[in-house]
Amino acid sequence: MDSTLDQLRTLATQADDAGRHRVLDGIRDLQLQLETPHDTLSRFSGLHLEITAARIGADLGIFKILTVTDQPLSTSSLAEQTNASPLVLGRILRYLASIGMIKEVAQDTFSASSITKTLSQPGYEGGIRHFFDNIGPCLQAFPAFLADTKYQDVTNSFNTAFQKAFHTNETAFQWLPKHPERFGPLQQVMTVQGAAGVPWFDVFPFEKEVGGFTGPHVFVDVGGGFGHQCHAIVGRFPKLLEGKITLQDLKETVANIPPVFQGFEKMVHNFFTPQPIKGAKFYYLRNILHDWPDDKCVEILRGLMTAFGTDSQILIDEMVIPDIGVPWEAVTIDLTIMASLGARERTVAEWHKLLDTAGLKALRIDTYMARRQDSIIQAIPK
Numbered sequence: 001m002d003s004t005l006d007q008l009r010t011l012a013t014q015a016d017d018a019g020r021h022r023v024l025d026g027i028r029d030l031q032l033q034l035e036t037p038h039d040t041l042s043r044f045s046g047l048h049l050e051i052t053a054a055r056i057g058a059d060l061g062i063f064k065i066l067t068v069t070d071q072p073l074s075t076s077s078l079a080e081q082t083n084a085s086p087l088v089l090g091r092i093l094r095y096l097a098s099i100g101m102i103k104e105v106a107q108d109t110f111s112a113s114s115i116t117k118t119l120s121q122p123g124y125e126g127g128i129r130h131f132f133d134n135i136g137p138c139l140q141a142f143p144a145f146l147a148d149t150k151y152q153d154v155t156n157s158f159n160t161a162f163q164k165a166f167h168t169n170e171t172a173f174q175w176l177p178k179h180p181e182r183f184g185p186l187q188q189v190m191t192v193q194g195a196a197g198v199p200w201f202d203v204f205p206f207e208k209e210v211g212g213f214t215g216p217h218v219f220v221d222v223g224g225g226f227g228h229q230c231h232a233i234v235g236r237f238p239k240l241l242e243g244k245i246t247l248q249d250l251k252e253t254v255a256n257i258p259p260v261f262q263g264f265e266k267m268v269h270n271f272f273t274p275q276p277i278k279g280a281k282f283y284y285l286r287n288i289l290h291d292w293p294d295d296k297c298v299e300i301l302r303g304l305m306t307a308f309g310t311d312s313q314i315l316i317d318e319m320v321i322p323d324i325g326v327p328w329e330a331v332t333i334d335l336t337i338m339a340s341l342g343a344r345e346r347t348v349a350e351w352h353k354l355l356d357t358a359g360l361k362a363l364r365i366d367t368y369m370a371r372r373q374d375s376i377i378q379a380i381p382k
């Protein structure tokens with residue numbers, strides 16, 4: 001048995017990303033096939049608890065303490081550092097160890113696993129808080145929301161499970177910025193979302209497409225969050241981009257950008273108003289259109305087109321989901337944004353239709369992450 005597991009581990013660690021996922025998917029399928037009804041029920045019983053315990057671990061700073069210390073710590077030492085009762089903490093620690101978030105190395109003694117180290121970083125801690133605090137209540141409200149609305153398509157960002165969960169008439173992106181303890185984690189997790197794998201500008205021929213463009217604005221990251229994409233691309237193409245790259249987002253985002261993200265101008269801009277930077281080469285939208293139903297996407301795209309010069313184009317950085325066999329990560333996001341935003345992930349046909357309605361056409365689609373079909377859609381006027 002151990003040697004079979006070792007073989008699988010070797011196979012996964014030596015494979016490329018697609019191969020590693022094939023191993024992971026195989027293990028997942030096998031696990032489901034081997035489950036008894038009791039196992040299925042046990043798995044269900046832990047679904048909410050896993051993210052709840054992660055949230056408690058993050059609140060107490062357990063992941064950071066174990067990562068920074070980088071050596072085994074006893075429950076009593078962790079209790080002292082966190083001001084938690086050793087009795088409560090001990091039970092939480094043994095649960096976290098049982099699901100691999102930390103490692104149990106001896107009785108009442110714990111150390112950091114690779115997952116602990118991941119969860120100690122701001123982006124992933126943001127993920128814990130975002131999924132627990134923002135997404136959790138939406139998913140709790142989702143079944144009743146769908147029943148109330150007779151299971152009709154959810155295409156109105158003012159009428160989703162979000163409004164039911166948070167007792168508001170505002171959209172998520174109107175309400176969340178007024179609640180920094182919830183909006184900050186959303187922005188943090190965006191900085192690491194899709195961070196694995198090849199950057200998009202290694203696949204899309206960025207340098208060639210800039211060509212002989214001489215205007216003052218090469219790249220505008222519209223709704224770019226904390227500017228992690230601006231930071232990455234100016235680092236790769238400093239000569240092309242220094243002084244010619246701008247991040248735009250809501251004022252609550254721009255005011256809180258961590259200093260680690262730098263090398264670009266910052267501008268407060270609401271993308272439902274006309275674009276103030278005229279004639280840029282690229283207007284870049286990453287994970288923006290998947291947050292909105294079609295009519296709102298058309299508004300955003302048309303707002304950008306008011307600023308177009310002769311060389312301007314829009315780069316849409318999104319999933320292009322297949323018609324069949326959509327990977328579970330992609331459908332997870334699809335249902336999450338349906339519940340919280342009234343939005344959707346789109347197939348290639350749906351992208352073409354959306355662009356056509358806005359008066360655009362796709363010149364090319366470059367897929368840079370095969371598994372989720374994360375792609376750059378290069379769009380120009382029809």
Ligand SMILES: C[S@@+](CC[C@H](N)C(=O)[O-])C[C@H]1O[C@@H](n2cnc3c(N)ncnc32)[C@H](O)[C@@H]1O
Pocket residue numbers: 173187190191193222223224225226248249250253269270271272285286287288291
């Ligand atoms: C899903 S996040 C994507 C962030 C970033 N582009 C990325 O891919 O990591 C959506 C972003 O849109 C911003 N946003 C939402 N409504 C906006 C608006 N009306 N104008 C400008 N930005 C907005 C949010 O603040 C957030 O940064």
